Amino acid sequence: MEGSTMSGIPGPEEFRAEVRRWLTGTAKARAARQEWGRGDDSVAVFENRTEAEEREHTDRNREWERTRYDQGWGALDWPKEYGGRELPAHYEQLYRAEEAAFDVPRRTEIFPVTQQLVAPAIRIWGTEEQKQRWLRPMLRTDELACQLFSETEAGSDLAAVRTRAVPDGEGWVLRGHKVWTSGAQVATWGVAVCRTDPDVPKHAGITVFLVRMDAPGVTVRPIRQMTGGASFNEVYLDDVFVPDTDRLGPVGEGWKVTLTVLAAERLDSGGLGLDNADRALELARHLPRPLTGGERQQAADLFVRTLVQRLIGLRVTAALVAGREPGAEASVGKLHATATMRATTDLVQQLLGPRLAADTGEWGTFAWTEHLLGAPGYRIAGGSDEIQRTILAERVLGLPKEPKGAGS
């Protein structure tokens, strides 16, 4: 921290002013900024888009990410050799707070997966050649990477993956079936967790590969989720050849690579649900009738949840900035986030009453059904609430593991 001014890192206020100047010259201000009752009233947790819409939206997102990157406002905390600015990690949050006032595309999940989950894992586990080949294109989003992790028989027990990778000449042949992949239709790479050795204990026989999503043998099919839309896919890998140069990390150490990605996912999920919770609080301010005492308490309780969730995120940031390993605060974020999402649904249900159940065409009412139906997905995705609790209990609190069952 002391070295900040000496190394030419702008202070937070100075940085924000720079961001605003750049954004003003590059993007339009959000129309009718935050005006209640007008503009987009979508609060979808998972967007219901057709494949064509998904591609179009991804292209717009990508165009914006490239502009950012090329003009020095992407990859803020990355080293210069990857096009970054070497700024402290929390400057990305400062940037986003300013960007929220501008009319730029809302990032779909494939973007944080590529930039915040996969790229950092490549930085840790990749060979020099892989870093040179993948990092800049991924940070610039020329390449987008999806996660080929879960399988029908390997959900919470991810290390039970059965997708096989068998050596073949200069590479490997992959065969298996992955599920719950978001962004598979627009991704150029898939990070696949595969079994390379079925004869050793399950965590030891895993290797991770980056698979070209347009390689022969890769088939993507949408999964329709309970919202009615299809934000996820299943991916079939039918004898897909992957060169050994696309293997990430050593053979048999794929579980560690996987954990790197999962830890980043937990860290990245701490901000989930805040936008919609803020929107629900705006609803509490603008509802055209006085709130009852109970409703006020419920709204205030949601406010406290959002405040605490943001503060936990700031504590994680502060620890990282100070060069310390974050403690328990880094692991509790996702559970806070899913609880915030549920509390948001509950408040909106109370405030909207029948207008949540039947569409009257009013702005900002029936649109909340997208939140109501989407929120349960995040209690399951990225490690279910139950798995998060087990991780907290065993890894943070140090409680004894469950006795081993069959197949462990």
Place this chain on the structure above:
Amino acid sequence: MFRLDPDPALLLESDERRQLREILRRLLTESCGPEEVRAQAGSPRGHDRALWERLADEIGVHGLAVPEEYGGAGCTFAELAVALEETGRVLCPAPLLTTVVLAAHALSAAGDRAACARWLPGIASGALTATVAGFLHRADVTAERGPGGWVLRGEADFVPDGEGADLLLVVAQVPDGERLFACEPDPATCDRVARSVLDPTRRQALIRFRGAPAEPVGEPGQAPGIVDSVLDAGRVALAAEHVGGSAHALDAVLTYVSDRTQFGRAIGSFQAVKHRLADLLVEVEGARSASAYASACLAGKAAELPVAASAAAVSCTGAYRLATTEYVQLHGGIGFTWEHPAHLYVRRARADEALFGTADDHRLRLAGLLGLTGRDGGPVDGDGSPHGD
């Protein structure tokens, strides 16, 4: 409008604060364990004078947030919060909250230099104990100017540490409103009746003023502002204590469920137990964050303090309720015995909620502060007055 914009570094424990915490943890472990707490709380004074002096002399806890010109160390509330977290962790029965936070803050907030010069050095050195009356619960006390100066008449109830305090800071009615007075109580003009209390480690008293001499502190008209400021300081202080108490409960349960075996395995290996402790950890980390932010707001005199203080109250009383409930439950039968310290924490957690407002009181206050009232939503009954009764 409320804006969350703190420097993240303020939420992080500095090296100095960590050292302070370690020193205090050692001292309190050796001289304020569960048996000492019971003995001290049951003694006539209600706390251990020797420990009080060690905290004041060896560590300087009392003067941490008192300005240097009045004999303090001139640190910020953030340092004092560390001390309160540690004393809250062991349920130290010493009147720190009342003397060092409430009374000292009332004197400072009044900005009365003569009053500060007269009493703050005694508070900073540990020579003086003090408390406030008529702040947390409206008192029926009036002040009259007689031939020999001002005197107080009437009753103030639920005065924390009121029986033994050397100095009382009292909000009393004067003809044109309310005003703050300082009173050094004398049995000849002031009766102090100890109430039977839920939490023996934090006593309360009914005080009857019968023409007790008192001196005005600050100017007329200042009292409502002082009261608000003292209450928010108290809420932030209590939040720090609750983080300490909750963290103790979590630690104690972790130790117990790791050692205790049933059905041939440690009960902490059962998922039903694990997941409850994970939920408790989530709440405790949330409370820790809310408390750190509120402390930073109080230390930095931020405009967000009222929101931060009530948010911390919601978060920390909630965490403490859950922590103390689980403290008993996950200890099974032994946790329900008189001998086990768990009930002392249950008592503290619940009694403290009556001090500065329950979580629901604070939610209503927050709704008012943040405009979460619907369009044209005026106050509802009880809105915005967690201290009123």
